[in-house]
Amino acid sequence: MYANDGFRELDRWECLALLATVSVGRIAAVLPVNFCLDRDGTVVVRTSVSSELASAIDGAVVAFEADEVAAAAHSGWSVVALGPATLVTDPVEHARLLRTGPRSWAPTSREVFVRIAQELVTGRRLVGGRTLYGVHFSS
DSSP states (O other), X not given: OOTTTTEEEEOHHHHHHHHTTOSEEEETTTEEEXXXXXXXXXXXXXXXXXXXHHHHHTTXXXXXXXXXXXXXXXXXXXXXXXXXXXXXXXXXXXXXXXXXXXXXXXXXXXXXXXXXXXXXXXXXXXXXXXXXXXEEOOO
């Protein structure tokens, strides 16, 4: 689909490897959230227990997106994961995620974790770079 426009489709494992390198992604509403990939490869989002996000996506199928862009080099990548989101309600699992899960940039007194089990993971990377002011950039 993108064979001639400088983009290369990424397979699932390349997508998961890229997701493991960043800590901020977006839920379909394009809301930045802190996240991490858990040990089973699922996306775990940390948010306030009182946030509308937690109640809105619990039990819903969501699209989650993360990317990294190097604007000056005209390079980057984007990964989208699609799957059901569920609140982590098990107290032992919640305690583990407090220690090992994503760190909140705006901590609150009561936080919850939302797990997104990816049923579909797709992505693409801008390859080849471009020349800008006589300097060649590559990805």
